[in-house]
Amino acid sequence: MPEPSEALAATHSPPGAAGAGEATETPPAPGRSRRAVAQRAALTGAAVSLLLVAAIVLGSRMLRDFDSALLPYAVATVFLAFGVAYRYTVWVSAPGARRLFKKGFGSFFSADNFRRAPTALPKMIATYLGFQKFLGARSRARWAAHQLIFWGCILAALITFPLTWGWFTFTSGSGSGPGYEMRIWGIKVLGFDSLNVLGWLMFHGLDVAAVLVIPGASYFLWRRMKDRGAITGQRFAYDLLPLICLIVISVTGLLLTFSSIFLHGGGYEFLAILHMVSVVFTLIYIPFGKFFHIVQRPAAVGMQLFKYTARQDEQVFACKRCGEPIDTTPYVENLRGTMQDLKLDFNAFVEYCPRCKRALRGNAYLNHVKKGFK
Template sequence: MPDTPSGPGGRSPAVRASLVATGASALLLVAIVLGSRGLRDFDSALVPYAVATVFLTFGVVYRYTVWISAPAARRLLRDGWRAALSWENLRRSPTALPRMIATYLGFQRFLGARSHARWAAHQLIFWGCLLAAAITFPLTWGWFTFTAASATGPGYQMRIWGVEVFGFDSSGTLGWILFHGLDLAAVLVISGAGWFLWRRMRDREAITGQRFGYDLVPLLALLTVSVTGLLLTFSEMVLDGGGYEFLAVLHMASVVLTLVYLPFGKFFHIVQRPAAVGMQLFKYTSRRRDDPAGEVLACRRCGRPIDTVAYVENLRGTMRDLRLGFDEWAEFCPRCKRVLRGGAYLSGVKRGFR
């Protein structure tokens, strides 16, 4: 029988990931109890959302642990953290890491090279989801609450972990933004997800390779959560609460299913993206070094520059970890790789049919 990959202590990656994910979920439960002051600030109506976030934590940590168990991801993460925590890199380029976090992780400028409209739609979804998560998760866990300052006035107090942070007037601009932050997030998400859905219905290139479960379900989930959330506000402000209970259940179901789906679908790239920032920093800092590892390696066939010696050696190390017997191919540019593969096919495969 083939050997089963195992980690420290003889545990397989799945068993180790299950243990780590269980520990993370337990820590979240403890944080919910402590942050809500022994559940005194916890809203029982939000129990389904809280349970979904616990499942979300388990799923994200489980899959992330399994992901970094693979040689390529483990090397990516290790070298990324090494570059981010390097005192030499901080001394030579103190603004490199903050700049890459802002441009690569926050504003995702690399998407602009594909399409400005695609970049704008992605930004709308990103900031809309970030705003919604920043509001929903702490409220769900009972970490911050809004309480009326008096029985008659419009004043409210915002408390975090039971400590009053500031007071505000619910009829003022700040009060409107605080109470309608999720509506603003929904408008951003609907705009971005709607554009992507329109593109996947009209663009032939997108239609050719798309999969319903991987490409369309995430967009439909975001649209459902956002639309049902706006309908709750519409019911409250226009319909005097008509149909509110049904819409609340529908919205809750869409949110819970989306959170449970997140670790196992396309949304998981949100969790993986920060590791790529570390790798970009590794590539950037290796180009600025004075030692030979920072030199740009040329293709062994055509002489065109490929990447730094440090980056190519990192790639070769990953290929050796995977027991691929052709790691020297990392020293060829993509065009020469295709030429060499074509030549090998012509001499070793096609001629055999003559």
């Protein structure tokens, strides 16, 4: 195995550089061919979609509780299920993601980890997945905006998906209220008065979600329009379009309520179509855009647990150059294994801290590259 400085120099050597190694092309990652991975992903997506269709039919009591007016939303969720399963299968087929998936979910469902640290997993789910405290270390404003979007979308999903699938319904014994019953799979779980606070929240939960999402998405949209760091690397379809979709969905949803209460239904049909189109487009877009990280995040929580349990065992890896701790030993070895899977010939570089990596990089340039120029 070459020394880290030599490995770096090999990728920066000019023609005729004295003492520089020959640059080599990184071989392709091992595993199935792209076609085989795509076929497997398509079969997985089809299977998940069929399972969701079966769940919709059974959960709505053989479509007895299914609202045909919500059919476009239901169809969009089926496409969403296919896209998520397809993209996830392709993602975990890559060597790095496969290791993250195995180590992450292996720690997530490890009985040994639960016995040693029974509160670690719930704590990490709450702090890392729910309240995302790691974002607060970067910026309190970004953390607050992200929380508004996160909880607004969670609330909207918990209401929209089961309602769209016909899993729960609201029925009135008198036909016009104010007493209503909420039924899940045809079983009564809650009775409420539509004129009290609980009733208002039950019927306006999506409005509450919209009020949460709009300021959060607007903040990030404003930041991407003004912040030079954000502007530099942003792409419209990947960075701006998701925020615009969230704002359009939320605004049109609030306008539907405004139309029904204050305009006696004026313009309701147009707004309903606009809202439906924006929701359907966003659901289909989720697996192939920035929102896909929502599906990936649980594996990252498992990786945090993987690192946490190693720290509990005091398995800390120190930099080979300065002796400062880098990370846990199992995590460093996992990273080394990923680089070996990718046939990267400088996997020994993981044994150095970021500061020493920069020093080694500079020395490699001075010793092997710069002196090659005449």
